[in-house]
Amino acid sequence: MPATSAMAVAGVKSEQNRLMSNPQTTDTPESHREAPQAIEHAGEPLGNALRGRLYDVEPIGQRTYTPSLAVIDRSAGAFHWTVDGRKLADFTSGVLVANLGHNPVRWWQRVLDELGLGALATAGQGDSAFSAAVPLCAYNAGTELETRATERLLANLRAQPGGGRFEQILWAASGSEAIQKALWAALAARRGHDCVIVATRHGFHGKKGLAGAVTGSESDADRDPRVRFISFPMQECATVAQRNGPLDLAPYEQELSALQAACGSRLCCLITEPYLGAAGSYHPQPEYLQLLERFCRENEMLFILDEVQSNFGRTGPMYAFAHYGLEPDIVVLGKGLGNGVPVAALAGPEESLAALKYGEGSDTWSGNSLACAAVVATLDEFEANDILAHAARLAGVLERGLLRIEELDAVARVRGEGVVWGVECAAVGRHSADDVAVACVEACYRGDERGRAIHLLGPLAGRVLRVSPPLTMALDDAEDYLDAMYDIIRGLGKELAS
Ligand SMILES: Cc1ncc(COP(=O)(O)O)c(C=O)c1O
Numbered sequence: 001m002p003a004t005s006a007m008a009v010a011g012v013k014s015e016q017n018r019l020m021s022n023p024q025t026t027d028t029p030e031s032h033r034e035a036p037q038a039i040e041h042a043g044e045p046l047g048n049a050l051r052g053r054l055y056d057v058e059p060i061g062q063r064t065y066t067p068s069l070a071v072i073d074r075s076a077g078a079f080h081w082t083v084d085g086r087k088l089a090d091f092t093s094g095v096l097v098a099n100l101g102h103n104p105v106r107w108w109q110r111v112l113d114e115l116g117l118g119a120l121a122t123a124g125q126g127d128s129a130f131s132a133a134v135p136l137c138a139y140n141a142g143t144e145l146e147t148r149a150t151e152r153l154l155a156n157l158r159a160q161p162g163g164g165r166f167e168q169i170l171w172a173a174s175g176s177e178a179i180q181k182a183l184w185a186a187l188a189a190r191r192g193h194d195c196v197i198v199a200t201r202h203g204f205h206g207k208k209g210l211a212g213a214v215t216g217s218e219s220d221a222d223r224d225p226r227v228r229f230i231s232f233p234m235q236e237c238a239t240v241a242q243r244n245g246p247l248d249l250a251p252y253e254q255e256l257s258a259l260q261a262a263c264g265s266r267l268c269c270l271i272t273e274p275y276l277g278a279a280g281s282y283h284p285q286p287e288y289l290q291l292l293e294r295f296c297r298e299n300e301m302l303f304i305l306d307e308v309q310s311n312f313g314r315t316g317p318m319y320a321f322a323h324y325g326l327e328p329d330i331v332v333l334g335k336g337l338g339n340g341v342p343v344a345a346l347a348g349p350e351e352s353l354a355a356l357k358y359g360e361g362s363d364t365w366s367g368n369s370l371a372c373a374a375v376v377a378t379l380d381e382f383e384a385n386d387i388l389a390h391a392a393r394l395a396g397v398l399e400r401g402l403l404r405i406e407e408l409d410a411v412a413r414v415r416g417e418g419v420v421w422g423v424e425c426a427a428v429g430r431h432s433a434d435d436v437a438v439a440c441v442e443a444c445y446r447g448d449e450r451g452r453a454i455h456l457l458g459p460l461a462g463r464v465l466r467v468s469p470p471l472t473m474a475l476d477d478a479e480d481y482l483d484a485m486y487d488i489i490r491g492l493g494k495e496l497a498s
Pocket of ligand 1: 175177206278307
């Protein structure tokens with residue numbers, strides 16, 4: 001059954017390491033390894049053919065590195081089926097996108113109804129080749145759907161503890177675009193002035209434009225001189241147990257004081273994530289983020305919270321700001337916002353967003369009808385059903401299952417919250433932790449002798465396995481596949497140690 005043995009994977013790995021070239025991408029998720037050739041798995045003729053064809057017609061820059069590169073035929077709920085007919089439990093939700101699961105019937109029906117396309121599948125075509133439905137692109141116009149989606153999202157945000165500052169929504173087509181627009185708004189409010197943007201080191205906010213500029217650290221090449229990085233607690237929350245312990249804020253306070261002394265009134269805004277996702281799932285004590293918010297208030301800076309990954313229930317509540325005790329000026333949303341339909345947004349005070357002049361925050365796709373329909377349908381599901389209550393139960397199952405996995409020799413530590421976890425691999429024998437992580441992804445993809453296989457992202461920060469299934473995954477399934485993950489990693493650990 002093994003497609004490629006763990007040893008063979010480890011061999012390929014050193015080649016991949018040599019191919020790591022762009023230092024600016026070393027903190028970005030799953031992107032910093034490059035496969036030297038099209039990935040192949042034994043016994044997967046259809047998958048191998050498609051992987052080969054993709055490799056021929058798409059540049060490597062299109063893909064993020066993952067050693068399995070599953071070729072998915074269809075997906076339902078928390079499962080994928082590959083083109084070769086294998087079932088995979090989805091521990092990724094896409095990339096933390098399909099929070100409701102893949103292709104929920106009621107959700108799709110709602111999306112289509114919102115667009116006026118609900119009857120399309122059943123209606124006869126009649127004489128017309130066109131359906132009278134909402135236009136997909138309403139650029140230079142408005143629709144009732146866009147108006148309602150904006151009002152609904154705003155109302156949902158404002159109903160949460162800490163959501164009181166949000167008065168308007170600015171739409172975007174991707175998370176990094178929404179980050180860019182949030183930073184544009186902050187800079188526009190100080191037009192003509194020398195501005196400093198503060199960002200937390202090792203964060204990930206996207207690869208493009210200003211989103212790329214606030215990602216990573218000052219040691220990366222070609223940094224934007226307007227961005228100053230500050231430390232984010234990582235060692236203090238390297239395990240679940242540590243995170244529940246106290247955090248010494250003194251070094252962070254000193255760093256902020258030094259920044260204040262150096263930059264003074266040039267300080268314009270501060271951007272951070274509730275937890276460092278791409279850097280390996282570091283979930284800080286709330287006091288740290290509260291300190292940053294206080295610093296912003298004291299220095300009249302906009303406090304921008306990047307919830308692109310955490311929004312819509314990932315960490316427990318609808319938004320992480322609610323349980324971290326924060327009241328951001330601007331919150332940036334994406335990924336799960338449309339449950340798979342590309343859509344992102346930012347919410348903020350009218351006064352701040354009004355700094356952008358006519359059209360400065362606009363583009364072809366932002367606020368398009370499909371995106372708005374997806375947001376309305378997703379909000380409907382969260383507001384009318386007990387998704388968050390189920391997610392809280394799932395969080396308990398994940399925590400128990402992953403803490404058991406933490407006991408394995410191939411695992412160094414586990415951290416996370418809600419339905420977003422990281423499993424940091426350990427070195428085994430002569431294999432580095434990074435090699436072990438890659439081998440784990442591939443072994444989980446191959447599955448166990450009972451055919452239980454798991455779809456994982458390529459390792460975060462080289463060695464951290466991301467576990468983030470849809471919030472709707474059945475508890476029995478979660479238990480079953482966490483058991484499978486345990487058995488698979490235990491078996492792999494023995495193989496690598498020998
Ligand atoms: C926290 C965070 N911010 C921003 C982004 C960028 O979003 P996108 O890939 O949609 O541009 C990501 C994507 O992984 C993210 O995790």
